[in-house]
Amino acid sequence: MTVETPLLAYLLAAVYLALQVFFIARALLRPYRQPVSRLAxxxxxxxxPVxxxxxxxxxxxxxxxxxxSERKRRVIEELPRPxxxxxxxxxxxxxxxxxxxSINGYxxxxxxxxxxxxxxxxxxxxxxxxxxxATANVHVLFYIWLADDNGLRVVEALxxxxxxxxxxxxxxxxxxxRAMIRSEHWKAMANAGVMLARALPVSNPPISALWGRIDMRNHRKIVVIDNAITYCGSQNCADAAFAVKPKFAPWVDIMTRWEGPVVRQNQHLFATDWMGHGCDDISALIDAPLPPTHGPVVAQVIGTGAMVRPSAMPEIFDSVxxxxxxxxxxxxxxxxxxxTIQAALCACAYRGVETTFIVPQRNDSWIVSAASHSYYEELLxxxxxxxEYVGGLLHSKTMTVDGDISLIGSANIDRRSFELNFENNILLYDPDLTAEIRARQQVYLAASVPVTAPDVARWPRRRRLWNNTIAMLGPVL
Structure with a gap:
């Protein structure tokens, strides 16, 4: 063995230790991370270590x-406010x-x-x-767009x-x-004169990972037509049969159609995505004169993502x-x-509020299913x-409060929606519209089975161990 061999070994060990210290320090210094996440x-x-x-x-x-990030931040700063x-x-x-x-300034x-x-x-x-x-402009943004009946109906309309x-x-x-973007239908829209953009493109995953996290997604569902109509809710551009995951079908969604000042807020949110990806300037549409509207609903768009604090959506859920x-x-x-959300739900019930929580019985994500079950005992x-809803995959994301307030949109109550996805919701006050949303929730309730404390107590120990282990990994994601 030469003298250089132990020296090289010491050098490699020092580099290894330095990298370990660097990444541990980086995890500890990252802002907005909960202590449990840093510890994990x-x-x-x-x-x-490796x-x-x-x-x-x-x-x-x-x-x-x-x-x-810099381009999107510049767009957000320079765009006129609705x-x-x-x-x-x-x-x-x-x-x-x-x-x-406090989140978007809307x-x-x-x-x-x-x-x-x-x-x-x-x-x-x-x-x-x-x-x-439509006579002037149509703006569309979807997380999932399938080339099925409904997806192609929108393609042809565009x-x-x-x-x-x-x-x-x-x-x-x-x-x-990705399937739609790489299909003939995407090319056909371009040939017809539709302006197209890929949100958060991932061209080469190993290389892209060097410049930014590749599993961050634009989960928004936004449609704005003639600067006068907008849509908001949980539905992707696809059939309820959802061909990519048919065994969980039907996907049960909820969507609302809007006219009024809230349209400009959704237009602004779309513009931050569109212009933030380097596309053409549509800022003039944000402060254009509003069509006359005299509706009863007080509403506010809430858009979250990498450009706002990661606690933003949990704060809204907590506040509601x-x-x-x-x-x-x-x-x-x-x-x-x-x-905070788990504690808020428990505190809600403890203070005498009739608190009802509806989730799908069969979930397309086994990880989420296991993790969510770990929280049942404390809630009960x-x-x-x-x-648990048994009529398909309940994909609706709703909250109703005291028959007055509703929250509806794309965000789930999970860490992906909190920290990784770009989301859009609408918070609204209107007893009549809330009554309609609450009636829809009752439809879900009628197609659901209750989960009781004795049910959870009968779960075998191995199932509890599995659920709690999966939930424990949440802070690492």
Whole structure:
């Protein structure tokens, strides 16, 4: 053995130790991370250093890349803010809308009209009808867009609109809509004059991972037509049969159609994505004169993602839950909460609020299913009523409070929606619209089975061990 061999070994060991210290320090210094998450990363990198450091490079930080971040931040700073429209909720709900305004700067605005659509097919039919009536511009953004019946109906409507001179701008997530983006239908839209963009493109995963986290996705569902109509809810551009995961079908979604000042807020959110990806400037549409509207709904768009604090969406969920005095109903397909939301739901039930929680019985994500079950016992002990929907995959993301307030949109109650996805929700005050959403929640409830404390107590120990182990990994993601 030469003298150089031990020296080289010492050098490699020093480099290895330096890297380990660097990544542990980086995990400890990362802002907005809960202490349990920091601890989880430190333990992983101490127990399995090579795997831990490699995992941290890939999924340790919420970073879409410096160039994208700077461009998107510049767009957000320079875009004009949507004009405010008079109209406030009752005083007890004003702090709730202030919390929403702290995220994007969108104020609560009155004068909105909203329509709760019957189902997935009815939503697409109404959307196509509006696109066919468009005279100026159509803006579309979806996380998942499939080349099925409903997906292609929207494709054809956009091609018709572009052919008659309507400016059509379309953005789809590069991962969620990868089959559509790589299909002949995407090319056909481009040939018809539709302007296209891939949200968060991933061209070469190993290389892309060096510049930003590749599993961050644009999960938004936004349609804005003629700067006068918008849609918001949980539905992707696809059939309820959802061909990519048919064994969980039907996908049960909820969508709303809007007119009024809230349209400008959704337009602004779309513009941050569109212009943030380097596409053409549409800022003039943000502060264009509003069409006359005299609707009863006070509403506010809430958009979250990598460019706002990662606690933003959990804060809104917490605020809505804490606003409840008599009744809270929650539906979500994916429940992997942070500690504050779990505590807020339990506290809601403890203070005597009738708290109902509805999730799908069969989930398309076995990881989420296992993790969510780990929270059942604590919820049930607090008095939360848990129901599992058996009529398909309940994909609706809703909250209703005391028959007055509703929250509806794309965000799930899980860490992916909190820290990794770009999401869009609408917070609203209107007893009539809330009653309609609550009636839809009752439809879900009628197709659900209750989960009781004795049911959970009968789960075998191995199942509890599995659920709790999977939930424990949540802070690392």
């Amino acid at each position: 990363w430190v333990m992983v990198m101490l127990i399995a 795997v831990g450091m490699a995992a941290y490079v890939l999924v340790g930080e919420t970073n879409i890349g410096r160039t994208r 004009p405010r429209h008079e109209g406030n909720p009752p005083e007890r709900y004003v702090p709730l809308f202030r919390a929403g305004m 104020p609560s605005s009155g004068g909105n009209r909203a329509e709760l659509l019957a189902d997935s097919d009815a939503t697409i039919a109404r959307m196509v009808e509006d696109i066919d009536a 091609k018709r609109a572009a052919a008659r001179g309507v400016t059509c701008r379309v953005m789809a997530d590069d991962f969620g809509s 839950i804490n606003a409840a005095r008599n009744e809270l109903i929650v539906t979500t397909p994916y429940y992997v909460p942070d500690e 002990d607090a008095g939360v009523r848990i129901y």
